[in-house]
Amino acid sequence: PRSTLFPYTTLFRSASEKVKERALFVLTQSSSPEARRTIGEMARDSANPSLQRKAIHYMGLMGNAESRNELASIYKASSDMQLKRDILHSFMQTGSRDFLLDVAKSEQNPELRLDAIHQLAISGGQEQLEQLYKSETSPENKKAILKSMFMTGGDASWLEQIARNEKDPGLRMAAIKSLGLMGPRVHGDVLVNIYQSDQDPEVRHAVLNALFLAQNGKALVDLARAEKDPKWKQEIVQKMSLVHSKEVTDYMLEVLR
Numbered sequence: 637p638r639s640t641l642f643p644y645t646t647l648f649r650s651a652s653e654k655v656k657e658r659a660l661f662v663l664t665q666s667s668s669p670e671a672r673r674t675i676g677e678m679a680r681d682s683a684n685p686s687l688q689r690k691a692i693h694y695m696g697l698m699g700n701a702e703s704r705n706e707l708a709s710i711y712k713a714s715s716d717m718q719l720k721r722d723i724l725h726s727f728m729q730t731g732s733r734d735f736l737l738d739v740a741k742s743e744q745n746p747e748l749r750l751d752a753i754h755q756l757a758i759s760g761g762q763e764q765l766e767q768l769y770k771s772e773t774s775p776e777n778k779k780a781i782l783k784s785m786f787m788t789g790g791d792a793s794w795l796e797q798i799a800r801n802e803k804d805p806g807l808r809m810a811a812i813k814s815l816g817l818m819g820p821r822v823h824g825d826v827l828v829n830i831y832q833s834d835q836d837p838e839v840r841h842a843v844l845n846a847l848f849l850a851q852n853g854k855a856l857v858d859l860a861r862a863e864k865d866p867k868w869k870q871e872i873v874q875k876m877s878l879v880h881s882k883e884v885t886d887y888m889l890e891v892l893r
Contacts, residue, residue: 657690664694672698676706682716689722696726704732711739720748728755737764741771753780754787762790775804782810786817796826808834809842816846824855831859840868844875853881860887 678691695703739752798811831843
C-alpha cells in the first residue's frame with residue numbers, strides 16, 4: 637500500500653519545485669520500501685528533468701545495493717547523455733567501481749566510455765583501470781586510462797612498467813605524463829633512467845615535462861650534469877628554470893661562477 641506516502645506523492649503532483657525537492661530529500665531519510673520505490677520512480681520520470689537528476693543524486697548517496705541496481709537499470713534504459721553522466725558521477729561518489737568498469741568495457745558511446753574511465757580513476761579504481769588496460773584494444777582508450785591513472789592516488793609501479801616497456805611511444809608518453817602529475821610520490825630516478833635509455837626525442841621531451849610537472853629539481857640537475865648534447869642540455873636548463881628547489885638554485889649558481 638502507498639497510503640503512508642500520500643502527502644509526498646500529492647506534493648510531487650502539485651507543489652513548487654523547491655517543495656518537491658524538499659519532499660524528495662525527506663524521502664531519502666526513510667528506510668521504508670515505499671520511500672525507496674517513490675525515489676526510484678522520480679529517478680525514472682523524465683517529465684521533470686531537474687527533479688529526476690536530484691533523485692539520481694540522492695540514490696547515489698544512499699549507496700545501498702538496491703539503489704545501485706536501480707541506477708544501473710535507469711542507465712541502461714536511458715538515451716539521455718547528461719542523465720547517464722549524472723549516474724556515472726553518482727557511482728563515482730559511492731565508489732561503485734564494478735559498475736563503472738562495466739560501462740568502460742561495454743558502453744558503445746565513446747564519450748561515455750571516456751567519462752566512465754575518468755570517474756573510475758577519481759573513485760580510486762587503480763586495479764580496475766589496470767584490468768581494463770589489459771583488455772582494451774583501442775589506443776585512444778588506453779591513452780585515456782593512462783592519463784587518468786594519476787588521479788587514483790595509488791602505487792606508481794604499474795605506470796612505471798608501462799613507461800619503460802610499452803611498445804607504443806604515445807602510450808609511453810601518456811604514462812610518463814601521469815607519473816609527473818603524481819608529483820613527489822614518484823621516484824625521479826625512474827624518469828631519469830627512461831630519459832637516458834630511450835632515444836625517442838618525443839619520449840625524452842615527455843620526461844622533461846613530467847619532471848617539471850613534478851617540480852623535481854634534483855632529477856633535472858642530475859640530467860643536466862650528465863647530458864653531453866648542448867641542445868638537450870639547454871632544454872633541461874629551461875625546464876629547470878621553472879622549478880623552485882635548492883638543488884636548482886645551487887646548480888644555477890655553480891653555472892654562473
